[in-house]
Amino acid sequence: MKKIKLLFVYPNAVFQNPPPVSIALFYASLHDIAGLEIQLFDTTLYDIEAKSSDKVKEEHLQVRPFDFSSVGIFPKPGDVYEDFVKQVREFQPDLIAMSCNEVTYPLGLSLLKKIEDYPGLKLVGGVLATFAPEEILRHKCVDMVAVGEGEGVMVDLVSQLQLGKDIAEVRNLWIKKEGSVIRNTLRPLVDINNSPLPNYDIFDKARYYRPMAGKIWRLFPIETSRGCPYRCSYCNSPSQNRLTKESNCGTFFRKKTIGRIGEEIREVVKRYGAEYIYFLSDTLLCVSDREFDDFIAMYSEFKLPFWCQNRPEMVTYDRMKRLKGVGCHRMSIGVEHGNEAFRKKILKKEVKNSVIIEAFDILDRVGIPVSINNIIGFPGETREFAMDTIMLNRKLKFDTSNAYAFTPFRGTELYDACIQKGYIASDSLLNCMTKGSILKMPTFTKTEIDGLIKTFALYAKMPETYFEKIRRAEAEDEEGRRIFKELSDIYKKMFFGPQSKGKT
Numbered sequence: 001m002k003k004i005k006l007l008f009v010y011p012n013a014v015f016q017n018p019p020p021v022s023i024a025l026f027y028a029s030l031h032d033i034a035g036l037e038i039q040l041f042d043t044t045l046y047d048i049e050a051k052s053s054d055k056v057k058e059e060h061l062q063v064r065p066f067d068f069s070s071v072g073i074f075p076k077p078g079d080v081y082e083d084f085v086k087q088v089r090e091f092q093p094d095l096i097a098m099s100c101n102e103v104t105y106p107l108g109l110s111l112l113k114k115i116e117d118y119p120g121l122k123l124v125g126g127v128l129a130t131f132a133p134e135e136i137l138r139h140k141c142v143d144m145v146a147v148g149e150g151e152g153v154m155v156d157l158v159s160q161l162q163l164g165k166d167i168a169e170v171r172n173l174w175i176k177k178e179g180s181v182i183r184n185t186l187r188p189l190v191d192i193n194n195s196p197l198p199n200y201d202i203f204d205k206a207r208y209y210r211p212m213a214g215k216i217w218r219l220f221p222i223e224t225s226r227g228c229p230y231r232c233s234y235c236n237s238p239s240q241n242r243l244t245k246e247s248n249c250g251t252f253f254r255k256k257t258i259g260r261i262g263e264e265i266r267e268v269v270k271r272y273g274a275e276y277i278y279f280l281s282d283t284l285l286c287v288s289d290r291e292f293d294d295f296i297a298m299y300s301e302f303k304l305p306f307w308c309q310n311r312p313e314m315v316t317y318d319r320m321k322r323l324k325g326v327g328c329h330r331m332s333i334g335v336e337h338g339n340e341a342f343r344k345k346i347l348k349k350e351v352k353n354s355v356i357i358e359a360f361d362i363l364d365r366v367g368i369p370v371s372i373n374n375i376i377g378f379p380g381e382t383r384e385f386a387m388d389t390i391m392l393n394r395k396l397k398f399d400t401s402n403a404y405a406f407t408p409f410r411g412t413e414l415y416d417a418c419i420q421k422g423y424i425a426s427d428s429l430l431n432c433m434t435k436g437s438i439l440k441m442p443t444f445t446k447t448e449i450d451g452l453i454k455t456f457a458l459y460a461k462m463p464e465t466y467f468e469k470i471r472r473a474e475a476e477d478e479e480g481r482r483i484f485k486e487l488s489d490i491y492k493k494m495f496f497g498p499q500s501k502g503k504t
Contacts, residue, residue: 001162003035007093008202009084011100011108012044013053014075015068018221018278019207022099022126024198026154031199036158040202041087043107047075054211056435061457061491062402064214071216073206081114088115094161097123097154102409106429109139116141123157123173125150127236130243131411133174135427137181144175148186148243151195186243189250192226193260197267208272212307213330213369213399214496217276220268224261227253228282230311233348234336234375236411237282255287258294265302276329277306284308285319296322305329309373312359313351320366330399331363334373338392339385346378348413353392360396369399374456377406377437377449379417386444386452393460403456405437405449451475458487461495 008023023040031038057063068074076083088096096115100108105128112122116139124136125146133145146153153172160167168175171187200208200220210219228237237253244252268274287295299306308323309332320328333356337343340353363370372393376386393401408415408424418424423439437449451474452459458470466487473484 001035002164003037004095004158004161005037005091005093006030006039006158007088007091007096008038008040009096009098009108009111010040010042010044011098011104011111012042013104013107014047014049015044016053017044018210018219019200019203020099021198021221021223021280022150023202024200025151025195026097026099027202028196028199029151029155030158031202033158033162035162038202039087039091039093041084041111042203042207043080043111045073045076045204045206046078046080046083048080048107057402059488060403060454061488061496062400063211064400064496066211066214066216068209068211068216071209073209073216081111084111085114088118088120093120095121095123095157097125099150100124100126100128102128103407105136109141112139112141121161125153127240128410131236131239131409134181135410137174137176142176144173146172147174148172148249149190151190152187186247186249189244189252189254192223192254193257197264198223200268200272210276210278212276212305217305218273219276219278220272220274221278221280222261222264222268223256224279224281224284225253225255225286229253229286230282231348232336233346233413233417234378234406234409235282236409238413239411255291258291258298261295262298262301265299265304269302269304275304277302277304277327279306279308282309283311283314285310285314292319292322296326299326303327307331309333311351312356315359315362317362317366320362320368324366324368328368330369330371332371332373332402333359335389335392335396336373336375337378337385338374338389342378342381342385342388346380346414353395356392357395360398364397370397372396372398372401372460374401374403375406376403376452376456377439377441377444379406379408379414379421379423379439379441380443381406381441382443383448383452386449390452390456390459393456401457401460403453405435405453406439408439447476448474455484455487458491462487462491 010023030036058065098108122141122143124142129136129145130147133147136142136145156170157167168182171184173184175182208218209216227240231238240252244250265277303326305327307330312333335356336347343349374389408418419426423441437446455470455474469483473480473487
């Protein structure tokens with residue numbers, strides 16, 4: 001068998017996100033294979049932006065102030081591109097496999113372009129590769145894409161390369177060959193309960209740390225389910241469900257057993273000294289009463305602080321009280337939009353405002369600090385509709401509120417709507433969600449959208465007597481920035497001070 005060298009590439013915003021479960025799973029599946037040498041190039045620790053996404057959110061009062069240097073973590077010195085080229089030159093990988101999503105793809109593509117003449121195979125996988133394989137394959141620096149899940153793909157691909165066999169029929173791969181593209185069919189979905197335990201040894205230990213409520217924790221992600229049963233038009237899960245159903249390869253939405261979840265938590269506690277658990281699931285509470293009881297019993301073994309996200313209609317007093325009792329430290333709930341009719345018709349999210357308000361009241365009574373996820377700048381939205389989101393937030397009891405620019409991800413219903421209406425070009429590359437809107441709409445300009453995002457937290461919590469000044473603070477001129485700074489200082493004293501709820 002041939003000796004094979006594999007280089008994983010993970011393009012990522014500065015100090016953003018926990019280490020990805022995908023690469024940890026790939027590494028766990030591959031690292032014991034004889035004759036295979038694996039390295040990782042991860043951009044997370046490089047200071048490649050003037051401000052990280054987290055720092056932009058901090059400036060916009062959407063998260064509490066934090067400082068990585070408090071645990072001895074600083075950006076890497078050096079240039080990310082030079083270091084990448086150097087690692088490729090010195091390691092000489094036979095296969096370069098990049099995992100990215102639509103937001104991190106532009107950075108990943110710019111890295112691969114630096115080595116487009118390098119003879120090793122270059123593979124791109126992730127959700128963008130699933131829904132826009134042709135877009136990725138049109139670049140000279142990419143030889144193939146993995147459509148769908150990648151666990152089995154990586155094992156089969158490495159095996160074929162080691163045996164010196166043709167890779168042309170590896171399922172899930174689209175491969176350039178002699179001026180055309182081989183489009184292989186999708187393989188059956190993996191059983192996520194029988195996958196190997198994720199292995200994070202390949203990551204720099206600084207990657208184990210993330211801010212939560214102003215404190216830096218040794219934090220690890222735990223995947224409790226994959227996919228989502230809901231059909232929100234801004235999310236690509238409905239398309240994932242449809243794709244796998246039409247391909248007869250299984251049901252995309254799958255849940256792990258409570259026993260398996262406990263096994264994974266036990267592993268990161270024992271092996272990595274996890275202090276905080278970050279549950280990766282669109283909604284942790286998409287479980288039966290029996291599953292919930294089993295979860296509470298299982299997590300009582302650990303009682304580590306944890307974060308999760310849920311839908312408001314799944315919040316009950318009993319469940320929230322029990323979650324709090326075993327360690328629920330914070331929760332995120334997606335409101336997305338404050339206009340009930342708009343949310344139902346355009347976003348396909350059918351939940352009443354009264355249900356949302358009641359859910360936040362329950363969480364406040366129980367004592368679980370909540371972060372609200374809001375989106376500004378949906379296709380066809382106006383400033384007036386966006387103010388409905390602000391006014392609903394004002395009725396909710398929460399710790400922090402996030403406001404993101406609507407991002408038209410490929411594979412979503414609203415992406416298609418944006419293309420049809422001419423709000424974006426079909427070859428548009430996305431920004432990070434904290435960098436503002438990319439839509440060009442006559443009803444709601446980028447300047448208006450970005451101004452509301454910047455001041456959203458002020459509008460959502462400060463007394464209405466401040467609204468006139470907040471409106472002026474939306475502007476990115478000298479006077480607007482001065483007023484924003486003045487209002488931000490007031491906000492921090494009112495809501496981030498020592499006596500404020502949710503302070504860690």
